[in-house]
Amino acid sequence: xxxxxxxxxxxxxxxxxxxxxxxxxxxxxxxxxxxxxxxxxxxxxxxxxxxxxxxxxxxxxxxxxxxxxxxxxxxxxxxxxxxxxxxxxxxxxxxxxxxxxxxxxxxxxxxxxxxxxxxxxxxxxxxxxxxxxxxxxxxxxxxxxxxxxxxxxxxxxxxxxxxxxxxxxxxxxxxxxxxxxxxxxxxxxxxxxxxxxxxxxxxxxxxxxxxxxxxxxxxxxxxxxxxxxxxxxxxxxxxxxxxxxxxxxxxxxxxxxxxxxxxxxxxxxxxxxxxxxxxxxxxxxxxxxxxxxxxxxxxxxxxxxxxxxxxxxxxxxxxxxxxxxxxxxxxxxxxxxxxxxxxxxxxxxxxxxxxxxxxxxxxxx
Amino acid sequence: xxxxxxxxxxxxxxxxxxxxxxxxxxxxxxxxxxxxxxxxxxxxxxxxxxxxxxxxxxxxxxxxxxxxxxxxxxxxxxxxxxxxxxxxxxxxxxxxxxxxxxxxxxxxxxxxxxxxxxxxxxxxxxxxxxxxxxxxxxxxxxxxxxxxxxxxxxxxxxxxxxxxxxxxxxxxxxxxxxxxxxxxxxxxxxxxxxxxxxxxxxxxxxxxxxxxxxxxxxxxxxxxxxxxxxxxxxxxxxxxxxxxxxxxxxxxxxxxxxxxxxxxxxxxxxxxxxxxxxxxxxxxxxxxxxxxxxxxxxxxxxxxxxxxxxxxxxxxxxxxxxxxxxxxxxxxxxxxxxxxxxxxxxxxxxxxxx
Numbered sequence: 038x039x040x041x042x043x044x045x046x047x048x049x050x051x052x053x054x055x056x057x058x059x060x061x062x063x064x065x066x067x068x069x070x071x072x073x074x075x076x077x078x079x080x081x082x083x084x085x086x087x088x089x090x091x092x093x094x095x096x097x098x099x100x101x102x103x104x105x106x107x108x109x110x111x112x113x114x115x116x117x118x119x120x121x122x123x124x125x126x127x128x129x130x131x132x133x134x135x136x137x138x139x140x141x142x143x144x145x146x147x148x149x150x151x152x153x154x155x156x157x158x159x160x161x162x163x164x165x166x167x168x169x170x171x172x173x174x175x176x177x178x179x180x181x182x183x184x185x186x187x188x189x190x191x192x193x194x195x196x197x198x199x200x201x202x203x204x205x206x207x208x209x210x211x212x213x214x215x216x217x218x219x220x221x222x223x224x225x226x227x228x229x230x231x232x233x234x235x236x237x238x239x240x241x242x243x244x245x246x247x248x249x250x251x252x253x254x255x256x257x258x259x260x261x262x263x264x265x266x267x268x269x270x271x272x273x274x275x276x277x278x279x280x281x282x283x284x285x286x287x288x289x290x291x292x293x294x295x296x297x298x299x300x301x302x303x304x305x306x307x308x309x310x311x312x313x314x315x316x317x318x319x320x321x322x323x324x325x326x327x328x329x330x331x332x333x334x335x336x337x338x339x340x341x342x343x344x345x346x347x348x349x350x351x352x353x354x355x356x357x358x359x360x361x362x363x364x365x366x367x368x369x370x371x372x373x374x375x376x377x378x379x380x381x382x383x384x385x386x387x388x389x390x391x392x393x394x395x396x397x398x399x400x401x402x
Numbered sequence: 403x404x405x406x407x408x409x410x411x412x413x414x415x416x417x418x419x420x421x422x423x424x425x426x427x428x429x430x431x432x433x434x435x436x437x438x439x440x441x442x443x444x445x446x447x448x449x450x451x452x453x454x455x456x457x458x459x460x461x462x463x464x465x466x467x468x469x470x471x472x473x474x475x476x477x478x479x480x481x482x483x484x485x486x487x488x489x490x491x492x493x494x495x496x497x498x499x500x501x502x503x504x505x506x507x508x509x510x511x512x513x514x515x516x517x518x519x520x521x522x523x524x525x526x527x528x529x530x531x532x533x534x535x536x537x538x539x540x541x542x543x544x545x546x547x548x549x550x551x552x553x554x555x556x557x558x559x560x561x562x563x564x565x566x567x568x569x570x571x572x573x574x575x576x577x578x579x580x581x582x583x584x585x586x587x588x589x590x591x592x593x594x595x596x597x598x599x600x601x602x603x604x605x606x607x608x609x610x611x612x613x614x615x616x617x618x619x620x621x622x623x624x625x626x627x628x629x630x631x632x633x634x635x636x637x638x639x640x641x642x643x644x645x646x647x648x649x650x651x652x653x654x655x656x657x658x659x660x661x662x663x664x665x666x667x668x669x670x671x672x673x674x675x676x677x678x679x680x681x682x683x684x685x686x687x688x689x690x691x692x693x694x695x696x697x698x699x700x701x702x703x704x705x706x707x708x709x710x711x712x713x714x715x716x717x718x719x720x721x722x723x724x725x726x727x728x729x730x731x732x733x734x735x736x737x738x739x740x741x742x743x744x745x746x747x748x749x750x751x752x753x754x755x756x
Binding site: 226259 | 600630631650669670
């Protein structure tokens with residue numbers, strides 16, 4: 038079941054442009070295992086004298102061609118954990134532990150040329166705000182050819198041809214003409230398409246999309262999500278989508294990780310987590326959003342309180358002050374992730390389905 | 403361009419309950435590139451105690467409409483009347499007296515509170531401006547308001563920077579309530595907040611509306627929230643209202659192709675529905691309001707557009723009681739595509755132990 042990373046030859050179909058394999062790109066990792074294997078990743082920020090432990094030892098894998106959602110609120114560590122993979126943390130942030138294996142390469146120890154080969158090569162990123170992620174004084178064409186030329190031994194003319202092709206693939210009409218335009222001449226949705234074109238220019242193994250549609254209107258969001266799904270299928274790349282929107286998670290992800298206070302508190306196949314949430318925080322999130330699939334009068338149950346101060350480390354579960362299911366044990370010990378179903382794990386001492394402590398022997402380990 | 407255009411206000415509820423009346427309202431902004439027609443000749447009424455939502459995407463004019471209602475935006479044409487008084491022509495003291503009756507809750511609780519004032523002082527400021535009560539009674543009133551919005555008197559001396567986003571929004575709501583207004587215009591009051599906090603504020607607004615009998619104009623882009631909080635909804639596109647209906651009718655039987663696309667694009671946290679749904683993916687972006695398309699403004703993105711849509715501006719026409727739609731072809735379209743947009747409220751699924 039090894040999936041090809043490069044674009045399959047036959048994907049051209051009826052579209053004139055096709056994403057071509059990258060014959061002279063960087064060496065691809067061996068794909069018997071997961072594409073990405075994150076182990077015990079920790080990230081810290083210094084804020085004045087305080088140290089913020091933004092990510093506290095998270096582990097997860099992403100399989101070839103899989104879409105994984107990372108969900109959390111501001112301060113949950115969801116973005117920091119993704120930026121850390123490409124060593125793109127701001128100056129006051131650093132990886133304080135862990136590994137992130139892309140094949141056999143630990144992304145967190147790369148430096149110099151191999152790191153630059155990686156970024157935009159086998160791992161690419163799409164950011165929330167394309168206006169600040171794009172260079173305002175370079176034409177869109179130049180920004181794309183820059184990436185192509187950096188990663189491929191091609192002539193400028195060839196890179197330009199490729200740029201037109203890429204804009205075409207991401208659905209920008211009049212690609213050739215628009216190559217000479219600047220980011221401010223594009224609408225928000227079109228700018229996000231440009232970013233996606235840059236990201237897929239070297240047929241990455243893994244695409245990380247950090248809140249890719251948060252800045253967009255809902256009808257444009259639908260276009261971009263549609264595009265991402267289509268490209269993922271065509272290119273066979275793995276996709277990590279960071280979002281706060283459980284509706285987006287439902288639509289495009291295979292698996293989901295729910296983060297709270299720097300840790301993964303629930304993870305599993307998306308339908309299991311959304312249909313049968315077992316961690317009180319996930320349950321709380323699902324009950325606090327109005328939903329078009331429920332009767333209009335369904336009461337919302339807000340999660341009381343606010344997320345914890347990330348500079349404070351407590352012994353117990355960080356969700357405890359807001360948790361309606363809390364028991365004594367939650368105060369003393371922070372629960373580790375534990376299986377509650379196939380691939381479905383939670384960090385909680387309580388069985389929310391009965392509102393009582395989980396019995397150790399009642400779960401599959 | 404100030405000629406009273408188009409048809410009369412389409413009545414969508416009994417006149418005796420009418421509280422707010424917006425007639426032929428236009429708001430324009432002068433830009434270097436030309437005149438932006440942010441709101442272009444829209445009319446609607448809101449009943450006393452009703453929660454009325456204006457929904458649409460950025461640039462549709464929903465916020466400009468809200469700001470025009472509370473007289474924070476200059477009205478280019480048309481009028482706003484509240485409880486029978488035309489407020490859009492008032493100035494000076496009569497306007498100030500009237501202002502007590504309508505207040506606004508802003509989107510961004512980070513920029514809409516004065517950082518140099520503590521929460522208590524922020525809430526008391528409107529009382530001072532309007533010369534209401536003395537120091538002691540104003541303090542008593544601000545403490546009471548803090549409790550009303552789910553905080554307490556210990557917040558009196560806390561500055562905005564010491565508060566979380568949700569707490570700031572509560573202070574903003576307390577300030578809006580200080581003068582006991584009849585009408586609250588809430589402009590995207592939860593969109594800057596974290597998901598777990600949004601429900602707290604939505605629930606608070608609903609409780610306040612029930613307790614105080616407030617009339618609410620709720621401006622939002624999140625359809626699920628709009629469906630939850632409002633009694634009636636107006637959908638806006640490029641400065642025009644394209645559809646108005648009681649909330650159940652709008653979501654149960656959306657008639658304008660734009661409303662259908664909006665509803666179909668709203669993500670639902672339910673994998674069975676999300677993976678089975680047929681999305682209406684609109685082409686392209688919203689055109690510039692400086693030079694909107696002729697005829698129906700939605701026609702450039704409408705999957706059903708025909709020649710007539712370019713030639714003729716569609717008027718709002720009644721589809722059923724209280725349900726009006728600005729589309730030349732809504733009757734035909736409804737017959738044609740009955741199933742495609744259905745978002746199946748209730749019944750269809752067994753949600754997660756909700």
